[in-house]
Amino acid sequence: MRSPFRSAPIPEPDTPRAGVWTDSLGRAGSRSAQVILILVLAVAAVYSMIQLKLVVVPVLIALILASAMSPLVGYLRRRNLPRMLATWIALVSTIVVFGGIITGIVFAVRAEWAELVARASAGLDELELWLFSLPLPIDEQQLEEAQAAIVDFLTSSEFGSGALAGVSAVGEFLTGTVLTLVILFFFLKDGDRMWAFLIQRLRGDRLVKARRSGTRTVEVLGVYVRGTSIVAAVDAIVIGIALAILQVPLALPLAVIVFIGAFIPLIGATLAGVLAALVALVANGPLIALIVVAVVIAVNQLEGDLLQPVVLGRSLKLHALVILLALTIGTILGGILGAVLSVPVAAVSWAVVKIWAGADKPALPASVARR
Structure with a gap:
């Protein structure tokens, strides 16, 4: 006789059936659709x-x-x-x-x-x-x-x-x-x-990250503009003095072009120096033009090896390839003005991404760090 107190057998859980979106190909397709959607939204934002x-x-x-x-x-x-x-x-x-x-x-x-x-x-x-x-x-x-x-x-x-x-x-x-x-x-x-x-609607950790993103944006842009201005001023003064000594016409306007060109990393100051050399070639002859080229090369070496690391410090922590790609994209989308704005925008974007990813955390106070 079966006891009425005997417990009923526990049913085994049903094994999930493999569906269209649960196998490896389905997961890859779902991820691809997400990537395509993100790209479409990015293209729409850029177009707008x-x-x-x-x-x-x-x-x-x-x-x-x-x-x-x-x-x-x-x-x-x-x-x-x-x-x-x-x-x-x-x-x-x-x-x-x-x-x-x-x-x-x-x-x-x-x-x-x-x-x-x-x-x-x-x-x-x-x-x-x-x-x-x-x-x-x-x-x-x-x-x-x-x-x-x-x-x-x-x-x-x-x-x-x-x-x-x-x-x-x-x-x-x-x-x-x-x-x-x-x-x-x-x-x-x-x-x-x-x-x-x-950001008033945010709460908790998101509010903290949003506040730090705003502060970090102002810091990165401020240090970048002030540091680049110092580097550009040094380039313009040195090249302008050299042009004045060599009696190249329009030395002051050419020095200003060098100053503006320095805001386009990697290529701006070089192109401005080439323009100064061309003016010297037409107005003063090939010997003076070669001297101008030598001065431009020396200034670029001074800028890359000494001025930028000291003045800019760690405010623009971007690889040269990233800067080159940002310049290319900015030039295609906005011409010369896009090239000028592309690098600081890329630097701010990277700083904000690191904040939200948790890679850029503020330093702890000394009393807390010793615990």
Whole structure:
């Protein structure tokens, strides 16, 4: 007789059946679909930013400038100045300094432009005689035809449409400049409040990481801009003094181009030095051009081996290949301005990724670390 207290047998769990998405091929397909979705979203985001570049570019430039100017605003606020007054002092002083520099460059170009045109014309005549001396099938009629083709293009409707496009570009530049100044003012005045408003819905560890991401962004951009400015100033001063000693025309504008080019890592300062050498070649001859090339090479070696490691330190911890890829992508998407903005954007992106991945954790206090 079966006892009523005997427990019923425990049923064995059903073994899961292999489905379409649970086998190895299904898991690979699911992961591939996720990757494709992420790529589609990234492409859509990039396309949207390109279409809205008149807004996106001023926001990025204003963010970079605000990060570089934040120590000045913080210093003024620590002196018990009101937030509004400190912002106006920082903004107006920056505009006055840059406006004075640009005005000086314009007057320098106007003073030396006639001499450069005369020397360039003489250099082109010498180049034409040199071409005639070569064993090449080039005669004077071919050169005259080439000059006539250039004149026809300059007087054609195509060049007129290009000039109209240039006028449109000037309008966009002025609009972007005004928008950049307005956004920069509000970033300097209320940047911390804006970021606090954006992350107010986060809680716990996410809130801590979001706060550190904002702080780290300002730190990386500020150190990058200030450090690169110091390196660029040294490059421009040394090359400008060399050009002035060698009596190369437009030494001051060329030095300014070197300064601006230094904000494009790896290639910017080199290209600016090549431009200076070409001007020296046309205006002063091959010997002076070789000396300019030697000076540019020496400055680039000084910059790469001494200035950047000391001034920038560990603020831009990116491999040279990553910088090159960022420059390429930025140039394709935004031209020269994209090349200038690509490296600081890549540096900030990497710093934020490390924060959210847990690889960049703040150092513990000494009392805690000793436990």
